[in-house]
Amino acid sequence: MTTDDALAALAGRLAAADGLPAYVYDLAALDRHAAAVRAALDGVELYYAVKANPDPALLRVLAPYVDGFEVSSGGEVAHVLSILPDARLAFGGPGKTDAELALAPKVSRLHVESPYELRRLAGLLDGGDPVDILLRVNLEAAIEGAALTMGGGATPFGMDHAGVEECLKLLDRDDRLRLRGIHAHLASGLDAPALLALAAEVLGYARDLGLTEINLGGGMAVSYRNPAQMFDWAAYGRGLAALRRPGEVLRIEPGRALTVYCGHYLTGVIDIKRVHGETFAIVTGGTHHLRTPVTKGHDQPFTVIPGRTTDDHPRIHDQTVTVVGQLCTPKDVFARNIPIARLAVGDVIAFSMAGAYAWNISHHDFLMHPKPGFHHLG
Template identity: 35%
Template sequence: MPEPADLADRLIARHFPRDGEGGLTIGGLSVAALADTYGTPLFLYDAAVMRSAYRALAGAVAGFAQVDYSVKANPAPAVIRVFAQEGAGAEIASGAEFEAALGAGLAADRILFAGPGKGETEIDRVVAAGIGEIHLENAEEMARVAAAARRHGRIARVAIRINPGPEAQGGAMRMGGKPSPFGFDEEDLDAVVDAVEAEPGLALSGIHLFAGTQGLMAATLLAQWGHGLALAARVADRIGRPLATIDLGGGLGIPYFASDSDLDLDAIRAGVPALARSLAAHPGLAGARVVLEPGRYLAGPAGIYVARVRAVKVSRGTRFLITDGGLHHHLAASGNLGQVIKRDYPVSAVREAPDSPRSPCAVVGPLCTPLDMLARATALPDLAEGDLVAVLQSGAYGLTASPTGFLSHPLPAEVLVDAGRAARIGSP
């Protein structure tokens, strides 16, 4: 049977099938029943969907790269633990994320630390704990890590984050080929390598490349990874010894909008052997651990944000569903987290009878700002006060990427469903 044309319906068919009464389920449990138990608004995450995404990607890049989890996407320790149990390490961007990863059961040496503004206290903490690798992004950071290594009598393993040239651009948010606060410019790489090598407390073990995010084109990702291998070879040649790690970043995307397509893992799988041959052909790279560290791709499809309708009104021909959830919990779905042209995430009624007629409506939250809009013109059935709506693709960049203090509404519950059981969890 072909997949439905509507993105929300496709995602529901894959991950959250409806029961005999037209109600969404997650991990075999009723979404409506979970909303009654935990209250609304709430985030629900399905561990089985996370595991499936991890295994599919790890299988596609087998023989070339290993897959770690980027904690920033969803830092709940229970979510990190799901991926750790699959064999993933963690990429973090703050001291609090480091503690979350440790709390999820990861050893410090399975954690990588990236980010352009690492503070002295958090650098000191991770160096003392024996973190696996710190990714250097500027000269001041290099000095801070070297100083921490001296204080603790350690040699800190570091990688150089490179801001790549224009040929490596790609993704919905391009992070290479232009002026950037992230990493050292590719054209300055030789001087940076020499500076790191001159620091006795630092061991240059690899490079880190992150050219863009929300990438949905396999060919673009494969080209970026190939460019990363070329830069890694350049560094290995300059230092005269093999690299231990090559972090090619994350940036793998998921479909949010009607025009988006799924990332083609078959095309990724087909392109991997050539990259693996290139890696094996260079003596300075052949033994390196190649890392991909996606977050959104692994956690995003597993989550839904559930809100309850408080009122329905028609204003000048537009139907508004006013709910108890909004941008204070899910800034990304409101279109205010990086979208230039605001478009609707996939949204669905939690309970919908088969063949129920749908019509366009706006789904808005309780905040007194016109920015608080979860959907602008999404097709939903005739809903009333007390009914539930679900925002799909909400497992990443949801609660912790949102202004939760705005207007002082209470925090929503976060619930992980695993093996038929639901448990309330939380971010650090």
């Protein structure tokens, strides 16, 4: 049975049992993708950014292929260690509380965001082994074509050179803190050539400081408009191999680009109507479950799985349709004016590319609709 067949069969069972909406994660597809990414990154450390999707089954699939996990809160630290007790963790993100900084001995690397955060960390240590840290840097770099920018100018993330210099002076006086290198996640949504250009700038900065461990962050482009247009991992791996000098440790921490393709969000069509010349399909669930399309301003890719329909069910043929959810807001839109061959009430719409920044980033309790189910294939 193909993945499409398995998804269709599951959709039929869920629809019959009133089990929609639901998330479905294809673990076999994730395993294949993670293996291919790992093979392309010979000699480069690979960490998974848990914020993209912390589903326990996904973490277990990824574990054999990654060197560790990037976490951004005390909650993520506890979550990952409850599933994978021996996992190596890199703890990043701005605004760490004292309770989170106190977790430093439990993680492999702590990414320091500011001189004050470094001083607070030092004040919480009371002996034991030194804590290994990276300084998060925000370089003045030209960044074009990014979906999001976390560096290259004034942002809340990381430090400019003055902040780095202040940290270096503090570190000279405290042997409980061991500086391993720098972290620089400057942008998201870039292709391989653009990320390699940024990597060259970050490496130059690290070399000027005499540091040999460099975390280049994530930011690999994902196209919702053309899902087949995937990030060129092979070119990126070759490029990093060419940039790396002997003795240097390069690390990356992708999230979306690893798991987005394995996820599907299944919804049932509960009404079709025409209003002022535009056709709308209303589905169970909504952007309170899958917030990505409305926040990123794209049409979420989808396929239609024929369901149980009757002659009195509204249906359309060879029209464009706007797919919306159940929320009382005009922003609850999954995809707008999409050409479609046929659609009927009772069909199932399977939104693809729902394996990252989907359920876990959405406003679940708005209008207090039921939560979706979660299922795994493979």
